[in-house]
Amino acid sequence: MKTQGIIFDFNGTLFWDTPLHDRAWDLFLENHQISLTMEQKASKIHGKTNADILRGIFEKELNDSEIETMTMEKEKIYHGICLQNKMDYAPGALEYIKYLKSNKIPYTIATSSGWENIDFYIQHMELSKWFDLDKIVYNNGSFRGKPHPDIFLKAIDNLRIKAENILIFEDSIAGIQSAENAGAGQIIIVNSNHQKYDKWPYQVITNFNQVDIFNR
Numbered sequence: 001m002k003t004q005g006i007i008f009d010f011n012g013t014l015f016w017d018t019p020l021h022d023r024a025w026d027l028f029l030e031n032h033q034i035s036l037t038m039e040q041k042a043s044k045i046h047g048k049t050n051a052d053i054l055r056g057i058f059e060k061e062l063n064d065s066e067i068e069t070m071t072m073e074k075e076k077i078y079h080g081i082c083l084q085n086k087m088d089y090a091p092g093a094l095e096y097i098k099y100l101k102s103n104k105i106p107y108t109i110a111t112s113s114g115w116e117n118i119d120f121y122i123q124h125m126e127l128s129k130w131f132d133l134d135k136i137v138y139n140n141g142s143f144r145g146k147p148h149p150d151i152f153l154k155a156i157d158n159l160r161i162k163a164e165n166i167l168i169f170e171d172s173i174a175g176i177q178s179a180e181n182a183g184a185g186q187i188i189i190v191n192s193n194h195q196k197y198d199k200w201p202y203q204v205i206t207n208f209n210q211v212d213i214f215n216r
Helices: 018-031 038-044 050-058 064-083 093-102 115-125 150-159 173-181
Strands: 005-008 107-109 166-170 186-190 203-205
Touching: 005 150, 018 064, 038 050, 050 064, 064 115, 107 150, 150 166, 150 173, 166 173, 173 186
Parallel strands: 005 107, 005 166, 166 186, 186 203
Antiparallel strands: none
């Protein structure tokens, strides 16, 4: 297939912050007398919306107010941890984005993060310098979370390109499944957290300079 547009997941893909999120969740859960193994984090947390995460962790229905309160509690912890670390884009990511810009290849972000994190990235990672904010799709409460395809389908619609001509970059199991469910023509897995992806037939990269387009 001919790639005509690019969609990036953000966390763990363009910004390798999975250990930071894990640490934030650890501290949040410690406050609530809950602990999770690494395997449980991969299945219950990675790639999912906060609402789905919280319902899965507490194993009960939570109302909107409870979800909002706990989401802000966790994200406040996460923001503090981020600011104690270097907030860089993934290896080769900015060079790849510059390539897309110079070649007028449409691209955007589809992320399970809420606006509180998008706004944080705008402030601390110059997100608006590299992306059209109007085209970014984030968790605004109106989409089903990954592995449902909703977020990617909206991003595909924003780019006005057929799904079969879209390349999606993802790192989480739920995200990869979401990209498949959206009918993406190509998927590239970003291995930012030393995971195994043997079950999928897709290219796995650890640096965006490994993307085939650089070798053409």
